[in-house]
Amino acid sequence: MMKEIKVKLTGAVLALALSSAAQAQDARSVAPALAKYAQERLFGEVWKRPGLSPRDRSVATLAALIARNQAHELPRYVNLALDNGVKPAEISELITHLAFYSGWANAMAAVSVTKDVFAKRRIGAEQLPAASPKLLPMNEAAQKAEKERETRVGQQFGAAFPGVVQYTTDILFLDLWQRPDLAPRDRSLVTISALIASGQTAQLSGHLNRAMDNGLTQQQASEVLTHLAFYAGWPNIFSAMPVAKDVFEKRPK
Amino acid sequence: MMKEIKVKLTGAVLALALSSAAQAQDARSVAPALAKYAQERLFGEVWKRPGLSPRDRSVATLAALIARNQAHELPRYVNLALDNGVKPAEISELITHLAFYSGWANAMAAVSVTKDVFAKRRIGAEQLPAASPKLLPMNEAAQKAEKERETRVGQQFGAAFPGVVQYTTDILFLDLWQRPDLAPRDRSLVTISALIASGQTAQLSGHLNRAMDNGLTQQQASEVLTHLAFYAGWPNIFSAMPVAKDVFEKRPK
Amino acid sequence: MMKEIKVKLTGAVLALALSSAAQAQDARSVAPALAKYAQERLFGEVWKRPGLSPRDRSVATLAALIARNQAHELPRYVNLALDNGVKPAEISELITHLAFYSGWANAMAAVSVTKDVFAKRRIGAEQLPAASPKLLPMNEAAQKAEKERETRVGQQFGAAFPGVVQYTTDILFLDLWQRPDLAPRDRSLVTISALIASGQTAQLSGHLNRAMDNGLTQQQASEVLTHLAFYAGWPNIFSAMPVAKDVFEKRPK
16 A cells, blocks of 8 residues: 655755654664654655745744654754754744643743753844844734724633733733744744644634735645645644634635 | 833742742743743742742642642752752652542652752752651541541442542542641642642642641642642632632631 | 542552652642542542553543643653553554544644653664654455545535545545554544544544444443543543443443
8 A cells, every 4th residue: 555655855854854863763762663754754755845934834844843842853943944944933932832822831841942952053132033122013004903902802801811902012012022033923833833733722813814815825724734644643723623614614715 | 001010039048049030041032032031020029929938839839830730840840949948858748649539640759859959959868768667646626527428438438439438548638648748838838739730629628728727828728829820820820719719708807 | 438448559550659749749849639539539549440552541641641742740640651561653643643632732732742761661763653654554444434434524615625635535544544653443443532632522522433444343432531631631521421431331242
């Protein structure tokens, strides 16, 4: 049923494959099948599928690993992300973003790993975002949408949970999301990848709509699910598909 | 949009800030924004909000970190908890409690980290709870409530899952919850923090009611959600809020 | 309320208890109650309950730990699994299986730990499965059932998520599940244990039915939940019970 497939690895994916030769050797010494699937399917095929760039696949993968607190695998994927064109400033913002969307300790564990990768690649402070940069401006439509979100959430939860509601506005939507060194479309890609990878489908619908408002295409969103099947496990993807399909169908064409 | 805020750190939070200077340096070398948010918002503001004592914030934070198996960040928060007045015996019981509510391996990982903190602070066996202490007495109302729980769960699941049902009564409600070195109100705080931090909203309603029966006020419960937004991530809090709001609204005033 | 219980440990469970004397000492130095519960209840009682063999308990425990990415506790349970008669080839396939059901990084973390256990026990390549073995044949009924699954999922998700749908058929059901070194019944045991341990109840119903089609009895399934209460935490079990009960009741007697 399975045909032997010769796989040609190129560029950053080849670099990953070579840099992780020791890890592949580990895999073969325990699970030869896993090593084969990694070479033929995951790196030989999935990472090269059209519909989502290697750069975006790296962003989604980092988000999934940090959301799942999997520091063990993170160094190689931070390296791969840099090879795939994700900028150090973007990785920095991705980690900061996930402090709020996946939890503070997840971000701190990612800092601890990324620090060493940055040091080895001589990535210094001059390549990092400012702590307090000039925020992205919000146009009139964005201000109106944010006002509506604030009102809706305020009516629903403001009386019972004033602290959460206030910080959601002040820290998340008027501050974090407007930081300039990670584009809103990429923040959305990070957010939905983290939600899918953590099985948090209850929060997926709103953020997938926001992602598509921010420029993520349906094809890219679909391919994020294909990619994350391997990094978040099939069950999380089968829980995300009905939610994402519903979002796709209800959006104005 | 953001004003620069000068923050004055005091007491245990200052100790945490100083003891974690190396970690803050790490954060700055990867994510200057994260270091800023930590200093200004998380430690400079959230930990000092009224409505929940630093001691209770420490209990909730430890429960969240252990439930999420984040040993990486645990040592500093065990130290902070001790500085904030959580007793060694209470930390010991908190870990034991979470063996049952978050899984055995989570508790064992916490033991492994806490052992070193206890050793450095010369916390010995005389400060730990007995393995088999005299249990808290149950008054008539508590016995009746437990009998009702047992009957309800027994009718629903006793035939299909006799093992689970038996252990739930024998080990959890007639034994673990009655151990004297962590008050029922604090066991409840630990339990709801762990449930929120793991996204286990399906089990939250019953335990939040129990927490409020055990003396946790609505304001404290609300503030637990604000606090855990930072440690469990916003999506877990937005999934918990509708459940908690429903509990608040349905309780007799 | 609690009587002192003298426990007699034998065989593999004794080996575990002895090999983990250091860990028990750690537990006592932080949480004497946890050490007591481990000795009297978990190892003294749960692991010896009838209804599920020690071998199957080891399979379920490994699956739960890998699904929850708890490498910290894994070495002792890999050793216990080997002592309980789980073959190295089965552990190898279990890890490969979970790469797809729990995520790639979970499997790689398990590889990293298991490699050392295998090395110490001189388990070499000759005891591992081939990377590309002759797959198990599918009889006519199995082919028909797979065709039906493929059609159903294709109709629901094929247009929106072609990548996921294709890989689900090609890699999972026509390849991974047919690999010969882990029986379908055991793959099912691994899958449902991972789903329960991760709180992924939305995917449990289908896989529990498949498990029972593959030969897992209702009593064994019930006992898996009792066992995993300790390793996945009570809340995950209370979320799984209604789903499992519904499966039990709807199956033809």
